[in-house]
Structure formats: C-alpha cells, structure tokens
Amino acid sequence: MRIVTEDGDEVESDRFVVAICRCRRSERYPLCDTSHRRSRRDPR
Numbered sequence: 001m002r003i004v005t006e007d008g009d010e011v012e013s014d015r016f017v018v019a020i021c022r023c024r025r026s027e028r029y030p031l032c033d034t035s036h037r038r039s040r041r042d043p044r
C-alpha cells in the first residue's frame with residue numbers, strides 16, 4: 001500500500017491494515033504507531 005501525504009511525500013507499507021495518524025505524535029507519521037494512547041504527562 002502506498003500513501004501520499006498532503007505534502008506529496010509517499011509512504012509505503014506492507015501491512016494488511018494501516019491506521020493514519022491524526023494526532024501527529026507518531027514516530028512513523030503519517031502512519032499511526034499508537035503513540036496517541038500515551039499520556040502527554042507520562043511519556044513512555
């Protein structure tokens with residue numbers, strides 16, 4: 001699967017299902033890496 005961002009960057013993923021990050025905290029942005037689950041006060 002190829003994702004093209006608003007900026008025109010292209011990201012490839014071989015996952016069957018991908019989630020798009022809306023919180024912008026993902027280290028794999030634009031793909032969600034579940035960083036949105038972490039508390040801002042308690043980064044792990």
Ligand code: FES
Nearest residue numbers: 021022032035036
């Ligand atoms: S939505 Fe941003 S890390 Fe999941």
